[in-house]
Amino acid sequence: MKRPALIFALFLALLAFAAPSRAEEDSPADSAEELMTPPASRPAPRPWEFSVEGAWWPKSDSRDAGGQVGLGEFRVKLGRAVKIDRQLRLTPELSYAQVEVSAPAAARLPGSLYSTTLGLRLDHQRDREFGYSLFLAPGIAGDYRAIGSDDVRVRLGVIGRFSTTQRLTLLAGLIYSQGYHSLPVLPIVGLVYRPDERWTISIAAPRPGVSYALTPELKLALNGEYHGTEYQLHQESLGARVIRYRDFRVTGGAEWNLADRVTGELAAGYAFARKFIFYEQFAAGHPDLSLDDGPFARASLNLRW
Template identity: 35%
Template sequence: MNMKVTFSIICGMIAVVASSCALAQETDTVNKAGKEALALPLGRPLPSMEVNVDTAWLPASRVRSTGGDVTMGEVKADVTRRFVATPQLGLSAGVNYSLREIDAPDSARLPDALHVLALNLGAEYHVNEALTLGLRISPSVASDFKAFTGSDIRVPVAAHAGFQVSRSLFLLGGIAYTGMNRSYPVLPVLGLVYTPVEQWTFALGFPRTGVIYRPDKGTELYAGAEFSGGEYQLHDAALGAGDVSYQDYRAVAGADIRVCSFAKLGIAGGYAFARKFVFYDSNRADMNLDGAPFGRVALKLAW
């Protein structure tokens, strides 16, 4: 599908979601676990219903080995419903879809699109006021969606513990099996969150680290670094590989702006570097891409 057509469809999806209200097999599994745990020290109860649509665009960048340019688009959408089972135990269930659309010359032998469709199941247990334990399981299908086999199925699992050391200091630790059998099968969930005053939060950890500033109750400004990646099964013999992974590191800055009581608009940009495709069950060498700026727009609904 032409990338312009795809993004036109996505813009339409965003409009439909907005009017109705007036992650992953990838590292999203790790990011989601960390994000939910880090909400604790900020004193923000998680909403019972949450819908997110996130789009990003990486313009043409050169393939170092074969020449030519690669343009990438990313779309992520998820729906999460949370339940209170007991005063100590919270449960969640949801669905997540992500797409990496790739526009590359034939010489690069890259898939046109890579997809992940996942079911997200989570639980959080509050042992006491200071300690919270969390578990997330996300069975998913990750491939080019040209066919389906058992190898397409991945089951990421992330477990974490959050400890409120003091009013301003929160520690997070855990481990995640990403479902990526070849690249980064296990990743840490690490975080140190320091909130000296209500307006400022400093987070140091993996896979995300950064700083947040809140000039008012409806606006969050942030800057930081993050790791992005995913592994996918391929079903096109012409690509010469059984699996492919994509990974990069990103420096990002942006703003989340509350547009109404249940909706936020996110706008961000930055630079992606150390970008590469790695091929498995193949004699193909890694494919390195030049760094590229990127832009990101997100719509977040919660009630």
């Protein structure tokens, strides 16, 4: 199936849900981050949400690749929050991501990688103390030179939130990624502590962090992040059928209200333990490629209506 036809078909599938906000991202760690964020206590007056995000990793040396490797990423998302009743909320969302890889020919890396994901999240706040979230996120991730059943990745997740006090919330859950070779089960465990209205301290895997609301319009944050997404390959010359890019990050950034309906975010940080990992190798195969640690930057715009 051609890429434009695929994306159009998934948009039609989204509309079939009748009411598509933020559900799940394009990697298990991103999905865990979303589930760790509880839904708003009141329905959003503007339930539709559209966001655009870009990230950039400047070229870093790689002895394994025989030169320097750079990365760029673009994401776009569309969704809508749907209130079922006072305790239940449904959030479908469609997201598309594209990763561009700049590397020497000898590295045998794909030039572009894509993922298209349809996420569906259900939030149930039983009472003031306890709530939980469930999600299902099927998607297609690969080089899109061809698309088959092996390109399909499905993520399932559940998380429970128990507020022992107004300031302390305990988290426990997991993400299961069908089709993944590495970390098919990603646990979510920890706590979130809010000493006052401005500070939020998250001591929870896989995304610990702290944020401070400097003003009602400006929030600062410092986070630890883990990222890893697998893609299906359809190029015989690469010597493998699946590739995974993985890194760990320390990120600092700011989020502020640019206008009544527009929110912007700028973040920068340092990525380490960076690696391209290859699975299902054949013929001559493909060794894993390690990249030097290095900085990265990220920017996003979010529109609600």
